[in-house]
Amino acid sequence: MQSLLNKKLVLGISGGIAAYKAPELARQLMQEGASVQVVMTEAAGQFVTAVTMQAITGNPVYTSQWDNSIPNNMAHIELSRAADAILIAPASADLMAKLSLGLADDLLSTLCLARDCPLLLAPAMNKQMWEHAATQRSAQRLHQDGVSLLGPASGFQACGEIGMGRMLEPTEICEQVVAFFQKKILAGKKVLITAGPTFEAIDPVRGITNHSSGKMGFAIARAALEAGADVHLIAGPCDLETPLAATGKITRTDITSAKQMHAAALQSTDNDIFFAVAAVADWGIEKPAKDKIKRQSGKAPALEFVPNPDILLDIAKTVKTKGGKPYPYCVGFAAESSNLELHADEKRKRKGIPMIVGNIGPDTFGSDLNQLLVIDAQGSKKLANAEKIQLARQLIALVAKKI
Numbered sequence: 197m198q199s200l201l202n203k204k205l206v207l208g209i210s211g212g213i214a215a216y217k218a219p220e221l222a223r224q225l226m227q228e229g230a231s232v233q234v235v236m237t238e239a240a241g242q243f244v245t246a247v248t249m250q251a252i253t254g255n256p257v258y259t260s261q262w263d264n265s266i267p268n269n270m271a272h273i274e275l276s277r278a279a280d281a282i283l284i285a286p287a288s289a290d291l292m293a294k295l296s297l298g299l300a301d302d303l304l305s306t307l308c309l310a311r312d313c314p315l316l317l318a319p320a321m322n323k324q325m326w327e328h329a330a331t332q333r334s335a336q337r338l339h340q341d342g343v344s345l346l347g348p349a350s351g352f353q354a355c356g357e358i359g360m361g362r363m364l365e366p367t368e369i370c371e372q373v374v375a376f377f378q379k380k381i382l383a384g385k386k387v388l389i390t391a392g393p394t395f396e397a398i399d400p401v402r403g404i405t406n407h408s409s410g411k412m413g414f415a416i417a418r419a420a421l422e423a424g425a426d427v428h429l430i431a432g433p434c435d436l437e438t439p440l441a442a443t444g445k446i447t448r449t450d451i452t453s454a455k456q457m458h459a460a461a462l463q464s465t466d467n468d469i470f471f472a473v474a475a476v477a478d479w480g481i482e483k484p485a486k487d488k489i490k491r492q493s494g495k496a497p498a499l500e501f502v503p504n505p506d507i508l509l510d511i512a513k514t515v516k517t518k519g520g521k522p523y524p525y526c527v528g529f530a531a532e533s534s535n536l537e538l539h540a541d542e543k544r545k546r547k548g549i550p551m552i553v554g555n556i557g558p559d560t561f562g563s564d565l566n567q568l569l570v571i572d573a574q575g576s577k578k579l580a581n582a583e584k585i586q587l588a589r590q591l592i593a594l595v596a597k598k599i
Contacts, residue, residue: 197583198229199374205230206275208284208304209249210291211239213354214320214363218244221285221366222252228374233275234258235304237291261303276311283373284308285346286320286363289331296337316376318369319348323359346372347442364442375422375440378589381596383424388467388524389417390474390507392432394454398499399485406475410434412529412555412566412584413473419588420469421445423596428467430460432474454480454504461507462514469595470524472508475531480504512548525599527591528552541571550598553591570594 205225209218222232234249234257246257256265258275266274276282284291284304291305295317300306308315317338325331326348335345347364364372391413396404410431417429418439427446429438438448451457454476461470479501489497508528515522526549530540536554544552556567556578568579568587577594579587 197586198227200225200377201229203230203280203377204278205232205373206279206282206307207232207234207249207253208282208287208307209234209236209240209244210284210286210288210304211237211242212286212288212320212363213243214286215240215243217363217366218285219248219252221369222249224366224370225283225373226253228370230373231255233279235275235307237302237304239288258303261306263303273310276307276313279311279313281314281316281373281376282308282311283316283318283369285318285369287317289319289321289325289328289334292317292319292331292334292338295343296334296341314342314344314376316344316346316373318346318363319361320363321348321361322353322355323357323361326361327359344376349442368442371418371440372442375418375443378419378422380424381593382420382469385425385468385599386466387417387420387425387427387469387471388430388461388464389413389420389427389471390430390432390457390461390476391417392434392436393475394432394457394477394504395452396454396477396480396504397452397484398481398497399487399489401488404477404481405433406477408432408434408475410436410474411564412588413471414439415584415588416471416473416591417446418585419592422589423592425469428464430457430464430474432457432476453477454507458505458507458510461511467524468599469527470508470511471527471529472511473529474507476507477504506547508549509547521599522550523599525550525595527595530554536569537571537576540569541576544571551595572598 209215225232232253233255236259250257294305295308300309346369349362349364350360351362352358353362392410393406393408414436417427420427421440430449449460482500482502512526528549530543532539540552540554551572554569556569566584567581570577579590
């Protein structure tokens with residue numbers, strides 16, 4: 197799936213060591229379907245060459261406002277008119293200051309001032325430069341002018357110091373550009389999501405769990421963020437990065453057991469939507485052993501099970517009405533080995549929730565692909581086999597219409 201198909205982007209590169217990431221960023225944007233036109237400052241040429249960027253993008257690279265290869269000799273006008281957005285990565289402290297004050301003394305800054313499309317900046321600088329009051333004023337003015345800042349992040353810097361100011365990695369920037377173009381159908385909404393498996397301890401080294409990778413829940417979290425929501429993601433044990441963490445609009449709570457997930461979910465209040473995606477263990481061990489249970493020849497340990505709390509049922513009991521609509525709007529998930537629609541709809545009615553989603557694909561655990569069956573009181577709708585992020589966006593659109 198190409199999330200930036202037919203999008204035309206101007207990639208601006210200003211002077212900074214993070215410019216070495218620009219070729220990889222351009223490549224990733226193009227893999228998402230975008231066409232990329234590069235504009236570089238003179239200082240950027242000290243870190244990455246125009247030849248490199250032209251080879252990657254297949255387009256001529258513009259560096260001078262006096263470039264006469266543009267028919268009307270107005271590169272600062274023509275380059276932005278066909279663009280869906282201008283992305284500057286890296287955006288230096290100097291460039292941010294100029295743009296915040298409306299100064300334009302080279303092609304890139306003039307292009308930004310003359311644009312009629314959105315402007316996105318990925319700041320990159322030493323931590324003292326980022327923390328300086330002047331840079332913070334620049335960031336504030338740019339935000340007030342409707343410019344989107346992607347990052348920066350905290351981390352190891354070329355100068356050898358560690359702190360805020362490091363440019364986001366190309367993958368993170370690309371994901372945020374994709375998110376920028378998604379419709380903000382959940383703007384102002386709060387979304388709670390449970391994802392992944394739970395782990396029920398038998399003793400300090402053993403436990404009972406399941407095959408859930410958490411990928412579907414994390415995809416829904418990303419899609420909700422793309423749609424403009426604030427997200428609380430409660431994740432069981434899984435090895436997945438927090439989606440779009442640099443936006444600052446997602447809170448992640450990591451848990452281990454079903455009881456911990458239940459407590460975290462019920463402490464998260466005032467949500468507009470609840471997606472119960474996690475594969476929560478129905479039972480736990482009544483008295484987990486304090487020490488490792490030793491193997492005894494020919495004898496298995498006697499384990500006593502107790503039911504775990506029902507997270508979805510308990511949150512469904514808290515549903516209130518706002519503007520004639522229920523909140524949180526509860527969406528359950530069901531994984532069945534047979535008769536999916538029958539068992540899933542029975543679960544929906546038993547839990548007292550408006551919508552449930554069944555996993556159709558036989559190999560959905562750990563896969564990047566899935567098929568979904570969405571069931572509500574009006575019937576069922578199949579979402580065909582696709583990448584989980586694509587299915588998540590479709591599901592978010594369906595729920596947005598409901599609320």
